[in-house]
Amino acid sequence: MKIPSILVIAASLLTGIAHAQDSTAIKAINAGSFAQHIKQLASDAFEGRKPFTRGEDSTIQYLAAQFRKLGLQPGNGNSYFQEVPMVSISSKPAGDLVIKGSNGTVSLQYLDDYVAATRHVQPQVNLRNTELVFAGYGIVAAEYGWNDYKGLDVKGKTVIVMINDPGFSDSTLFKGHTMTYYGRWTYKFEEAARQGAAGVIIIHETAAASYPWKVVRSGWSNSKLYLQTSDNNLHRSIVEGWITQDAAKKIFQLAGVSPDIMTQARTKGFRPVDLHLQTSLVINNTIKTSTSHNVLGVLPGSSRPQECVVYSAHWDHFGIGEAVNGDSIYNGAVDNATGTAGLLELATAFTQLPQRPARSVLFLSVTGEEQGLLGSEYYASHPTFAPEKIVADINLDVLNTFGRTKDITIIGYGQSTLDEYAQRAAAKQRRVTVKEANPEGGWFFRSDHFNFAKKGIPGLYIGPGTNVIGHEAGWGQEQIATYNRLRYHSPADEFDPATWQLDGMVEDVRLLFDVGYHLSNENSFPQWKQGSEFKAYRK
Structure with a gap:
């Protein structure tokens, strides 16, 4: 052309x-x-x-x-390539994400209401009857005097957390409207794993995430890549995922909790809430281990x-x-x-x-x-x-x-x-x-x-x-x-x-x-x- x-x-x-x-x-x-x-x-x-x-x-x-x-000279010894060992995991949930409580159930549809995947290099993972806990922003930040997991044992449980950090809504907290790394979705998953959570689900909100749900949907509907690790990523939570705002409200309603709890989580001293709900999810994986490449040229x-x-x-x-x-x-x-x-x-x-x-x-x-x-x-x-x-x-x-x-x-x-x-x-x-x-x-x-x-x-x-x-x-x-x-x-x-x-x-x-x-x-x-x-x- x-x-x-x-x-x-x-x-x-x-x-x-x-x-x-x-x-x-x-x-x-x-x-x-x-x-x-x-x-x-x-x-x-x-x-x-x-x-x-x-x-x-x-x-x-x-x-x-x-x-x-x-x-340009090759940037990696005699090669223009640097091998990057990765694993590709195509995670497909076996069905709806079903939330159960004493007052009934909520069924969330894959892609429309939720997305979920796993980093575990296994053919199948199973989140079995895990208790749901709302842990605010899911942040532990000593320098800001903030700990959403304080006094909470989430081992074997699934935590629901919000995207971004408290400064998004209150400019006096953290760095105000400038997001810290604590607000990134990658941090939320990392911290939940450190706390021992079996599952972690982020509540999406367009303004706080800075992108609409369709971006989450498209990014999670295909296979995902991870660096290879010696433990096949078993140190991470079994399931990582997102839900829409509407889905979160349905969960809170089932739990008998006001959606205002998301506003309350923005205040210093907020304590996590046991939702007295349970969820299970089976994810089937198609796994491919291979090598991708960085390309390097040096002057x-x-x-x-x-x-x-x-x-x-x-x-x-x-x-x-x-x-x-x-x-x-x-x-x-x-x-x-x-x-x-x-x-x-x-x-x-x-x-x-x-x-x-x-x-x-x-x-x-x-x-x-x-x-x-x-x-x-x-x-x-x-x-x-x-x-x-x-x-x-x-x-x-x-x-x-x-x-x-x-x-x-x-x-x-x-x-x-x-x-x-x-x-x-x-x-x-x-x-x-x-x-x-x-x-x-x-x-x-x-x-x-x-x-x-x-x-x-x-x-x-x-x-x-x-x-x-x-x-x-x-x-x-x-x-x-x-x-x-x-x-x-x-x-x-x-x-x-x-x-x-x-x-x-x-x-x-x-x-x-x-x-x-x-x-x-x-x-x-x-x-x-x-x-x-x-x-x-x-x-």
């Missing part, structure tokens, strides 16, 4: 980067090559880029071929090659799944063919430099992000550079498709001095950096830089700006909201050359080039700021 001329950006696009030595390199990041990469990665031929499928094979071979073509540093700046982007999406309006291929054009294409654009730019940077630059395309940041978790635990020598991770995930903006969003603003690097780069483009509009969504914990942060390595993760040139205030935020509502994690996330405006994407990635270029030539390391929960890890 011929790329419409609207996608082609003149080489004279202002970037404000004044270094003569990188002027040729910066121009290598352009809309034409961007569009070609996205078109290929998001094509039906790549089948939605799910790990363990033909889509993975096509994707990783494409990326390795591009790295090889650019002259060795000229004088300090042992030190490294990482650019990361996840290549995976959801593959072929439940059909929506007759389309079953989850192409993942925005999420994350854009970021993967941006990684290739950055690699192209760095290889165009007349002189290699002092530090090495690693271009890391990871697998399994959509399944729980698995590829980056594996790399962070099996790095190809010593962790103390990794300067920073600059992460690309879901780039701007609606045009140039006067601002650029820093997700997790205030975490590290990488904020200032981004601010300086933005100023050269006559732009400003802003905080994310909805920090209650916990976006800082939802992409691959987070696994670097957990190792103490600062991460920069930007989002599209919202002050779009040529449009009224609020238009950019409306575009983001529309994408999240209609296309996020659905087959509708497809490349649309007729409507996408790639000049904003180009400008944003050029900004990231500027940040990485400076980091790769400095002697110092960026630092976590006071108050960051990751500051101690770097030490």
Whole structure:
């Protein structure tokens, strides 16, 4: 397909980067090559880029071929690939989720009312007549004086918890509207397992989760991937799942408890409630153990090659799944063919430099992000550079498709001095950096830089700006909201050359080039700021 001329950006696009030595390199990041990469990665031929499928094979071979073509060295010894051992579990509940009590029963339908799966690598798991307990947010956070499990023994029981953290409803608690990791669904499952719960069920709420039920439904209706563990994940709860708000209200009604209990759980000192109900669930599993792959290419540093700046982007999406309006291929054009294409654009730019940077630059395309940041978790635990020598991770995930903006969003603003690097780069483009509009969504914990942060390595993760040139205030935020509502994690996330405006994407990635270029030539390391929960890890 011929790329419409609207996608082609003149080489004279202002970037404000004044270094003569990188002027040729910066121009290598352009809309034409961007569009070609996205078109290929998001094509039906790549089948939605799910790990363990033909889509993975096509994707990783494409990326390795591009790295090889650019002259990057293999990033993992003599290979462009890092093997990531995973297990695929397709969990299918045997029927309705039936809740029993002295006043009757409630039957919840799979996908419409609930989703459930297991991490246990077993052909079948059985949740037998477990007692149900409502445990508020399911949080244990000593630094905030909060313990939803205080005085509660949930061993062998199923806990029902709410999404997000108390700050979502009360700005005086936790970090206010900025979600902490305690608000993430991944934390809820981890903590329930630590408490010994046999099952854990999260109550979905669109605003608190920052995505509608259909996102949960589509994500849980297909097989799920996990990293292989020595105990086959038996340390986790038997069943993990979600229920809708309406389903939760039916359960509370059956228990004779007011739905206001969810409001009461937001107050400090809330104590868990035994619902005097029981539930059972059988889940049958189809298991496949296999190996997925991270793809790594490295540009060795000229004088300090042992030190490294990482650019990361996840290549995976959801593959072929439940059909929506007759389309079953989850192409993942925005999420994350854009970021993967941006990684290739950055690699192209760095290889165009007349002189290699002092530090090495690693271009890391990871697998399994959509399944729980698995590829980056594996790399962070099996790095190809010593962790103390990794300067920073600059992460690309879901780039701007609606045009140039006067601002650029820093997700997790205030975490590290990488904020200032981004601010300086933005100023050269006559732009400003802003905080994310909805920090209650916990976006800082939802992409691959987070696994670097957990190792103490600062991460920069930007989002599209919202002050779009040529449009009224609020238009950019409306575009983001529309994408999240209609296309996020659905087959509708497809490349649309007729409507996408790639000049904003180009400008944003050029900004990231500027940040990485400076980091790769400095002697110092960026630092976590006071108050960051990751500051101690770097030490």
